[in-house]
Amino acid sequence: MKRTSGLPALLTLMYCIGLCGAWALLYGAADRWWPVSLLLFGPRWMLGLPLLVLLPWAVLRHRLLLIPLGFAAAVLAGPVMGFQVAQEQNGVPSGARIRVLSCNLRVGEVDFEALSRVVREYDVDVVAVQEYIGDRRLTLPEGWQGKRDGQIAVYSRFPLQVGEALKLHRAGHKWKRQTVLPAVIRTPAGPVAFFAVHLPSPRYGLQHLLDRRKLINPEKAGMLEAQTGAREEASMLARAMVDRAVLPVIVAGDFNLPRESYIFRRYWSDMSDASVLLTGYGWTFFESLRGLPVMLAVDRVLAGNGAEARWFRVGPDVDSDHRPVIADVVLTPAG
The missing domain is CATH 3.60.10.10 (Endonuclease/exonuclease/phosphatase)
Structure with a gap:
């Protein structure tokens, strides 16, 4: 396993920060600022395209970067794309x-x-x-x-x-x-x-x-x-x-x-x-x-x-x- 070098680590960091920023903007500025509204109603999956390059790169040369990239993939597949876990219900309905x-x-x-x-x-x-x-x-x-x-x-x-x-x-x-x-x-x-x-x-x-x-x-x-x-x-x-x-x-x-x-x-x-x-x-x-x-x-x-x-x-x-x-x-x- 090679020690992570500057460029791959920097690109991974920038991608993770950008993806988390998109997540925050979706829940804070959607339908309040037009660029975020475009993201809200647009093809959000495109935010995952950098992973097609970064993940193979990490697997072949910088495996430590799989940890932050895995986190980024979870953020994309989860809250950015709208995945949710069902909320628990209280009690048994009686009506x-x-x-x-x-x-x-x-x-x-x-x-x-x-x-x-x-x-x-x-x-x-x-x-x-x-x-x-x-x-x-x-x-x-x-x-x-x-x-x-x-x-x-x-x-x-x-x-x-x-x-x-x-x-x-x-x-x-x-x-x-x-x-x-x-x-x-x-x-x-x-x-x-x-x-x-x-x-x-x-x-x-x-x-x-x-x-x-x-x-x-x-x-x-x-x-x-x-x-x-x-x-x-x-x-x-x-x-x-x-x-x-x-x-x-x-x-x-x-x-x-x-x-x-x-x-x-x-x-x-x-x-x-x-x-x-x-x-x-x-x-x-x-x-x-x-x-x-x-x-x-x-x-x-x-x-x-x-x-x-x-x-x-x-x-x-x-x-x-x-x-x-x-x-x-x-x-x-x-x-």
């Missing part, structure tokens, strides 16, 4: 269970039959879908009720009453679009306030920022910053609508907010989040940014006000860029 499924239909291109099978196989009680375009329908059990408003729809095996949707302007669209569709679902255990959400995406700002010649053009960051402000306002208004509910609350849909996002942590992190009950990455969104694969966890089921999330799964591929998410919410007995 009535409601099983919720949410799925973004990718402007109606989803395999409706495959999604209908997921609903049946998981014995789902309530379904929320987003980007519902076209006339195709889910094949649901007899007796289900449903209501569609724009591109958001809610379906339930229990009696359903839908309220007025929150509509907001979005980048790339001339007219306001449905952002939150509220409903009251009358379950056997009592009424529940249900909110199907589709919060704005940063897609247009990210695409505008990327440049064919410069790769990233900081001069075009203004649209991403404007979209970030609009996305925060949408979360603020959506959360205000949720907070007006006096019933147990379930919020399900495409939040377009990874857990590291400042917007998510400010407006939604105090609710019972079903996704933290899963060990793994929990990715629900699979897309590419200029040909580079991107995987994110942005679809969620939240609960509060006397309701608590107790179980969570990411469903199979149904020919959408989003995977369906399935969660159990328990209505905790009063008193």
Whole structure:
């Protein structure tokens, strides 16, 4: 084994510091500073490319460097890429269970039959879908009720009453679009306030920022910053609508907010989040940014006000860029 020399050790040190810096920025400045927002919604796995050079170099010539490089690989595969260990639950749930499924239909291109099978196989009680375009329908059990408003729809095996949707302007669209569709679902255990959400995406700002010649053009960051402000306002208004509910609350849909996002942590992190009950990455969104694969966890089921999330799964591929998410919410007995 050779003693570590200056250049390999320096490169390894710089890489470890840079990776830890990226980790800290993700949890401190995502959706607050546009370069970190680009990392938040971009191909984070690219931060591991230096390991393709440094690890073989360390194995062949400087094996002591495998220790810091192993630490760097763990940071990358763990918190930077979003790996989590399921949070422990306190006690055994004693209230009535409601099983919720949410799925973004990718402007109606989803395999409706495959999604209908997921609903049946998981014995789902309530379904929320987003980007519902076209006339195709889910094949649901007899007796289900449903209501569609724009591109958001809610379906339930229990009696359903839908309220007025929150509509907001979005980048790339001339007219306001449905952002939150509220409903009251009358379950056997009592009424529940249900909110199907589709919060704005940063897609247009990210695409505008990327440049064919410069790769990233900081001069075009203004649209991403404007979209970030609009996305925060949408979360603020959506959360205000949720907070007006006096019933147990379930919020399900495409939040377009990874857990590291400042917007998510400010407006939604105090609710019972079903996704933290899963060990793994929990990715629900699979897309590419200029040909580079991107995987994110942005679809969620939240609960509060006397309701608590107790179980969570990411469903199979149904020919959408989003995977369906399935969660159990328990209505905790009063008193």
